[in-house]
């Protein structure tokens with residue numbers, strides 16, 4: 001084959017030729033060992049199913065209370081959104097905004113972006129909008145912190161455990177489910193394949 | 209497996225790679241220091257080695273977070289009011305209280321996330337920056353691994369902020385018992401955010417670039 005190398009390792013920049021691989025296989029960088037791309041059957045369908053489940057769980061998590069506390073006949077309930085509002089009420093407004101972004105806005109953006117991306121690939125839609133969303137989803141990814149918030153919930157539950165009576169809210173279960181579906185979706189999804197597929201229906205072709 | 213090319217890297221071949229989508233495009237012949245090049249596929253800004261200011265920006269962010277690290281540990285992060293009497297807690301005193309109460313697994317989680325990880329980040333980013341500036345060729349694979357670990361674990365420091373948010377949200381029983389957040393939490397969140405940006409700004413390709421120069425051409 002005489003074609004010029006057309007992909008580079010995202011970690012070390014080593015150039016490679018793209019070669020199709022069999023389903024279930026993975027291609028690695030010959031220099032640093034980083035994963036270049038994977039071939040997984042039904043990847044897009046699986047991610048779309050997980051994303052739809054994730055969106056339902058997201059709505060449930062935000063509708064119902066997360067935790068409650070009973071002490072001396074009084075009861076206090078807290079929703080997911082309420083966890084950031086406490087900072088807002090104490091004048092730490094930037095911190096409140098940061099938390100809303102971490103646990104509500106960015107995870108929701110990720111779910112919606114994944115839905116648009118998988119729909120675009122399945123239905124061969126023009127991909128400019130999906131490319132825009134997927135790009136920002138990739139850049140924002142480290143700032144979505146659902147699983148870290150969950151660890152925070154567990155720490156808080158143990159801390160309060162012997163001081164007062166805790167009420168585990170309905171949404172704690174959907175919240176756990178949401179984390180599982182989102183983690184599964186991002187571990188199944190192969191970014192290289194997504195970009196390759198999106199490129200096929202991209203109308204505004206770059207100059208070569 | 210795909211074939212390695214005779215040409216070493218995208219950079220050697222006169223190509224630039226988008227760090228967001230991996231797209232390769234031709235490097236323009238002329239680009240002044242302030243010209244911005246964006247990826248033809250996804251529109252993300254492409255960093256080019258010739259005009260790379262990643263080391264300077266990372267240093268600036270690192271120094272800012274080191275300075276913020278001091279109030280983050282000196283100031284109380286939250287106060288517990290029981291029957292009108294308040295007790296402010298710093299991160300360290302919070303860990304010590306947990307130990308006194310015998311909740312050592314919890315103490316360990318909070319210690320690792322809030323004390324160990326931020327320090328690890330500050331030191332490892334400084335170490336990587338110095339090694340890049342001194343054009344070190346020492347164990348590039350291990351330094352790369354250190355970079356990846358640093359980038360991955362940094363976010364987990366936010367757990368303490370979330371714990372404070374949950375505690376202040378739940379424990380609001382007026383004079384009987386209530387928990388308030390304090391300024392230390394604000395500085396601590398600042399340290400986490402700034403070190404996350406610092407790790408992102410550090411162009412890890414610089415670790416490889418210098419090591420590759422010494423390899424015999426194939």
Ligand SMILES: [Zn+2]
Pocket residue numbers: 009010011012013014029030031032033034
């Ligand atoms: Zn590589």
Ligand SMILES: [Zn+2]
Pocket residue numbers: 226227228229230231247248249250251252
């Ligand atoms: Zn791009």
